[in-house]
Amino acid sequence: MSELLSLEDVHTHIGRYHILQGVDFDALEGKTTMLLGRNGAGKTTTLRTIMGLWRASAGVIRLQGEPIGALATPAIARAGLAYVPETMAVFSDLSVRENLVLAARDGPLDDARLQWIFGFFPALKRFWLARAGNLSGGQKQMLSIARAIVEPRRLLLIDEPTKGLAPAIIGALIDCLKEIKRAGVTILLVEQNFRVAQEVGDEVRVMDNGRIAHSGSMAELAADKALQNRLLGLSLDAHQ
Amino acid sequence: MSALEAESALPRQKVDIVPALLPIIVALLAAPLIGSTSTFVTLTVAGLAMGLMLFTMASGLTLVFGLMDVLNFGHGAFIAVGAYVATLVFMPLAAWAQADSLVPNIGVILLSILAAAAITGALGFVFERLLVRPVYRQHLKQILVAVGGLIVAEQLLYALFGPQTIALPLPTALRGAFVVGDAAVERFRILAVFIGLLVFVGEALVLNYTKLGLLIRAGVENREMVEALGYRINRLFIGVFMAGSALAGLGGVLWALYREQVHASMGEDLTVLVFIVVIVGGLGSVFGCLIGASLVALIANYAGFLAPKLALVSNIALMVAVLLWRPRGLYPLGGR
Numbered sequence: 001m002s003e004l005l006s007l008e009d010v011h012t013h014i015g016r017y018h019i020l021q022g023v024d025f026d027a028l029e030g031k032t033t034m035l036l037g038r039n040g041a042g043k044t045t046t047l048r049t050i051m052g053l054w055r056a057s058a059g060v061i062r063l064q065g066e067p068i069g070a071l072a073t074p075a076i077a078r079a080g081l082a083y084v085p086e087t088m089a090v091f092s093d094l095s096v097r098e099n100l101v102l103a104a105r106d107g108p109l110d111d112a113r114l115q116w117i118f119g120f121f122p123a124l125k126r127f128w129l130a131r132a133g134n135l136s137g138g139q140k141q142m143l144s145i146a147r148a149i150v151e152p153r154r155l156l157l158i159d160e161p162t163k164g165l166a167p168a169i170i171g172a173l174i175d176c177l178k179e180i181k182r183a184g185v186t187i188l189l190v191e192q193n194f195r196v197a198q199e200v201g202d203e204v205r206v207m208d209n210g211r212i213a214h215s216g217s218m219a220e221l222a223a224d225k226a227l228q229n230r231l232l233g234l235s236l237d238a239h240q
Numbered sequence: 241m242s243a244l245e246a247e248s249a250l251p252r253q254k255v256d257i258v259p260a261l262l263p264i265i266v267a268l269l270a271a272p273l274i275g276s277t278s279t280f281v282t283l284t285v286a287g288l289a290m291g292l293m294l295f296t297m298a299s300g301l302t303l304v305f306g307l308m309d310v311l312n313f314g315h316g317a318f319i320a321v322g323a324y325v326a327t328l329v330f331m332p333l334a335a336w337a338q339a340d341s342l343v344p345n346i347g348v349i350l351l352s353i354l355a356a357a358a359i360t361g362a363l364g365f366v367f368e369r370l371l372v373r374p375v376y377r378q379h380l381k382q383i384l385v386a387v388g389g390l391i392v393a394e395q396l397l398y399a400l401f402g403p404q405t406i407a408l409p410l411p412t413a414l415r416g417a418f419v420v421g422d423a424a425v426e427r428f429r430i431l432a433v434f435i436g437l438l439v440f441v442g443e444a445l446v447l448n449y450t451k452l453g454l455l456i457r458a459g460v461e462n463r464e465m466v467e468a469l470g471y472r473i474n475r476l477f478i479g480v481f482m483a484g485s486a487l488a489g490l491g492g493v494l495w496a497l498y499r500e501q502v503h504a505s506m507g508e509d510l511t512v513l514v515f516i517v518v519i520v521g522g523l524g525s526v527f528g529c530l531i532g533a534s535l536v537a538l539i540a541n542y543a544g545f546l547a548p549k550l551a552l553v554s555n556i557a558l559m560v561a562v563l564l565w566r567p568r569g570l571y572p573l574g575g576r
Contacts, residue, residue, distance in 0.1 A: 051468055077470035089465040091458040093573070102454050105470050147469070 002064075004029040004155055004186045005050070010059030010069075012042075012049045019045045021210035022059070027155065027203070032177070032187040034197045034218055036232060037207035043190040044086055046207070047157045050188075051083045052076045063155070078105075080154030084161060086190075088144040092133025096124055096143055099132050103147035110151070117146045120176040138169035145173070149180060156180070159190045174199050194232070198222045206231045259570035260527075263291075263534040270542040278422035283541045289429035291530075291537035292436020293498060297491030297510065298517040299443060299529045300484025306460040306524020306573055308477050310372055311379055314386035315514060316507030317393035318485040321363060322356035322492025323502040324397060327406050329355050337411040345411030349431070349497070356489035364485025368478055390508060397504035405503040408496050432494050439487065443526050456480060460524050460573055516555050520562045522569030531570055535562075 005027040012020035020042050027033040035043050048054045050061055052073040061069040068076050077083070091099050100109060118125040121142040127135060132143055141161055148156050161177075162170045170193065177200045181187065191197045197204070201218035214221070214231050221227055267284055274280045301315045329352040330337055336344035371389050375381040409415075410428055417424040447453035459466045459473055467473050495510065496502045513536065521532030539558050544551040562570060 053464060053468065072472070073464075073467040074470050074472045077468055083468045085465070085468075089462050089468075091461050091465070093457055093461055094454060098454050101451065102458055102466075102471075103469055 002029050003027070003062075004064055005188065006060075006062045007046070007050070008060045008062075010046075010049060010061060011057045012045055012054055013057045014045070014054060019210050020049060020056070020059075023207070023210070023212055025205045025212045025215060027186060027188045029186050030184050031202040032181050032189055032200050033203040033205060034201035035188060035190045035205050035207060036192075036194075036197060037213075038233065039192075041207040042210040043207055044159055045210075047083065047085075047159050047188070047190060050076075050157060051081060082148035082153040082156050084144045084148050084156065084158040086159040086163065088137075088140045090132040090135070090140045090143050090147070092131065094132055095129050096132055096135070097128050099143055099147055100124075100150050103150045106151055113150065117149065120172065120179055121146055138165050141165060141169070141173065142176075145176065149185070152185075154186060156185055156187045156189075158187060160192060161189075162191065162193045162196050170196065194222075194228075256571070259531055259566075262531065262570070263538055266535065266538050266542070270538075270546070273546055274542070276422075278424070279545070281420065281423035282425060283545055284538065285423075285425045285429055285433070287538035287541035288534065289426075289432040289436070289498070289537075290541065291534035292433050292440075293491055293494045294513060294517050294537055295530050295533035296436050296439050296494060297488050298514045298521075298533055299439065299526050300487035301514055302518045302521065302524055302526060302529045303456065303460075303480055304484040305518065307456055307463075307480050308372075309377065310386075310481075311382050312372070312386050312484075313383055313511060313515075314367065314371075314389035314393070315484070315488055316509075316511035317367075317390045318360040318364065318488035318507070319492035319495065319510050319514075320397060320502075320504060320507030321393065322360050322489030323408075323496035323506060324401060324406075325356040325359050325489065326352040326493040326496050327401075327408055327502050330408060337409070340412050342413045345413040346431075348411060349414075349493070352493045353435075353490050356493045357486035360489025360492075361482040361486035364482040365478060367485065368481040372481065390511065394504050394508060401504065403504070405501050408500055408502050410497055410500060414497075428497060432498060435490075435494060439490070440526075440530055447526065452479075513555065516559050519569055520559055522566075522572035524573040525569070525571040528569055528571030 003026040007023050007025055010020055010023040011018065023042070023046055035046060037043050045054060049056050052068075052071060056069050059069070060067055063079055063081070068079055071079070091102070094102070100114075104110070123139050124142055124146055127139065132140065135143065145158065145161060148158070161173055165173070174196055177187065177189070181200065189197075189200065198218060204214070204216060204218045204221050205212050206214040206221075208231070214227070221231075271280050274283065297315075297319055301312060304310055304312055330348060333348045333351065336348040339345065367389060371385045372382070375385050414428045414431060417426045418430070447457055455466060455471055455476055459476055463473050466476075492507075495506070517532045517536050518529060520535060521528030521530070535558060536555055539554050540551055543554040566572075
């Protein structure tokens with residue numbers, strides 16, 4: 001399995017704060033790589049740095065071997081990355097349809113792909129013409145993810161998609177992520193919910209203080225409670 | 241029902257219609273105070289014409305602010321340049337303007353509008369690249385740079401055209417008024433209303449039914465996400481800034497014809513009025529801008545007739561009243 005994305009000694013400064021302090025990791029093609037860690041470990045900063053929303057002050061970011069760290073955000077997106085931010089960032093003044101039309105930058109919406117999305121997000125079909133600002137939190141999250149997959153992309157960067165959502169919605173999102181995985185899409189997923197991480201993750205990278213503290217398979221971490229405690233300060237049992 | 245459909249109830253969207261009705265409410269309140277129906281009609285049509293001219297000038301400014309977060313206090317410069325361009329077009333085409341026929345009369349106005357929009361749009365490109373781009377996200381510097389740009393533009397106009405007021409008489413067929421019943425409605429004002437409405441409908445169509453419009457609306461709300469979707473927002477910024485400047489130039493032509501004169505400080509004079517319109521309407525909102533412009537103009541006209549001394553402060557009073565009621569203006573982006 002080849003590396004789709006790799007970060008080598010990536011540093012990011014925000015103002016006078018040194019957030020990423022030499023991040024090294026890779027995301028394998030076709031796999032879901034979980035990026036875990038405590039609050040403030042640098043997970044969101046890592047995703048934003050990959051997308052070029054914050055500039056890396058040092059280090060190299062490669063997409064299939066090609067450096068992308070110097071590219072502007074639109075160019076990075078056009079290289080095949082899609083970003084689902086923690087805030088969801090749906091355009092609230094636009095309808096569900098308009099949000100997806102904008103996301104489909106290569107042409108008109110593909111009907112077959114749309115039906116595929118409606119298969120796991122039926123609410124989007126139902127509220128097709130509704131203003132996105134009127135959707136519930138869960139529906140906004142669905143729209144945000146749908147926007148990222150409305151056209152085929154090489155890598156999805158998803159930041160805490162289950163944050164603040166009801167358990168029933170989380171279950172549906174897990175199904176959706178599994179379906180996207182089955183379609184062969186590579187995912188880099190930041191998640192605080194260990195159950196979600198365990199269900200969808202193939203690989204795991206754990207961050208601490210702006211660095212990668214652990215790399216390995218998700219199954220290995222899920223099976224090792226002592227490791228979970230040491231890395232994340234949690235026990236899987238508490239999240240079941 | 242699936243888990244996702246369980247969350248199926250959408251909160252009803254309240255239609256916020258009261259601000260849109262304000263111009264009608266103001267007109268209805270003014271009508272009995274004015275007394276004479278013919279005077280009321282004349283004042284109202286004049287107010288609407290003035291309002292739509294203000295809207296034309298201000299709508300570009302509100303979009304520039306909403307999308308780019310740029311407070312362009314230099315917007316008035318484009319209004320003044322547009323007006324001067326009209327004088328330059330009218331000069332060689334004096335025969336068209338003086339012809340006793342509507343076609344050449346409208347032709348000279350259309351040519352003026354096209355020339356003014358092209359020149360102010362091009363100047364907007366230069367202004368954005370040289371002055372605005374280096375100070376994105378720095379409001380204080382934006383104000384200083386934009387006001388500086390306005391002063392420089394005004395002084396350049398003085399240097400090029402002299403300090404005197406230049407007369408710009410209306411084309412022959414647009415002088416005078418139609419008499420409807422007992423009310424006199426000036427011909428040019430009808431044309432101004434028509435052009436203003438055309439601008440509004442055009443903007444509404446572009447913003448609501450084109451991908452470019454979607455991008456502008458999305459960019460007004462979240463520039464970063466538009467970039468993350470793969471769109472180069474800087475190009476959009478330049479395009480919107482040029483369009484906003486071109487609209488200011490177009491508004492300048494209409495205003496110059498409305499006043500039948502042009503002077504170098506007209507941009508500076510109108511800047512305050514245009515900012516009041518944008519603030520009253522809600523920063524970034526084109527529809528709010530239309531309502532704000534109509535309100536400002538109608539109240540100025542009614543106050544000018546009913547209590548001339550009050551007319552001087554009517555705009556400020558309106559802005560204070562609106563901001564006390566809705567601190568972000570009548571139709572701010574993202575709701576109240």
